[in-house]
Amino acid sequence: MAYTTFSTLSNDALKEPMFFGNPVNVARYDQQKFEVFEKLIEKQLSFFWRPEEIDVSRDRIDFLNLPDHEQHIFISNLKYQTLLDSIQGRSPNVALLPIVSLPELETWIETWAFSETIHSRSYTHILRNLFTDPNEVFEDIVNNQEIQKRAVDISYYYDELIHAVQFMQLHGLDQTDVEYVNIQGKAEKLTLRDIKKKLYLCICSTNALEAIRFYVSFACSFAFAERDLLEGNAKIIKLIARDEALHLNATQQMLNLWADGKDDPEMAEIALECFAEGREIFLKAAEQEKEWAQYLFKDGSMIGLNEQILSQYVEYIANQRMQAIGYEPPFEVKNNPIPWINHWLVSDNVQVAPQEAEISSYLVGQINSSVDSADLSTFEL
């Protein structure tokens, strides 16, 4: 089961499962087993943006005028998002590309991870503008206990899958000569079904990440901008939120295609078997996000948002996102406690009116408008 970068086996990609079939050979997009991944690629490409297009220079003044507890909220969220996108910028590629079997899904995974790297670059863009030396902020990401707690949970399922797949591709699944020692250092009997189960749980965890982990930070950024503060940052976060909705769509597609038996029949069995575990992963992520809200507001809340409202919002979107993958909504909350956020999440609404804030799209095609008389010296009448 070694990985090959170009399998010479003539196979019909329309008959392959999403994962663990034959490796993809010809990158062809004229036909798709699951058209939605092709549509996702097209949409993600059409969303392309660069952090430098957004002017964040005014944010520095706003930031310096914030009271300490609001600076803590703003910076902590940026740190957490930096962590999330550090993981997402590489993990789908490392974990999923060696096992994917459909060309459209393979390219979607690469497109997805690439867009996460743009997000990471935008955090550097924001922080460079706020601090002369942003080093301290970045260094704290691996030292901050609150961020660490979450990092372990997110990376765990990816690491488990990557470890098992690497073993399988190097030694096969025979295990007579070399036994599999799992990531915790314990001997484990590994079958293809076990690895598929690790894949299923990994996608459950990634889905929870894309579904709710970003949204506490998003809400805070938009709440600042509702007060006309840190608008450059909010504009970037709006573009990030638009991308994340696509990424969430993709993980929901995978989970639903498996559960509905439209892909690998063994994955349908695993989806049933891991139904409760998948639910637990989601609930734990929701719990951690509520704890994060507690940490953010430990020294005081901000206008328009407090720990209680934010926790209710986490429960509200957790309900929605869990329903989307076939679970009963677990929380009581029925209405969106911060309905104004929806206007920040509209996809075709990313351009703002000139009087509201600086328009990012003008900066893309900007020209040098300073003209000196020397520039005209070669002109003759």
Add this chain to the structure above:
Amino acid sequence: MASSFTYNGQEYQLDPNKTLLENLEAQAVSVEFHCRDGHCGACRSILVSGNVDYSTFPMAYLKDGEVLLCCSKSNESINIKSL
């Protein structure tokens, strides 16, 4: 007779040039939405009867009998309920 739009048992007017989401919003019905572009699935609802035409490809995963309100239109009487 003009076509009607039944939503959660309540009857509303149906403008075939507007999306179903816009139809409801125009009649002061608050419906969940995010992307308004067919990819986030926030407006997923159940189609009880009638047919819809999509103006853009509905990317969100839909189970049988589900529709997206943000990118669908209808020119015949339609009955929809929320999830």
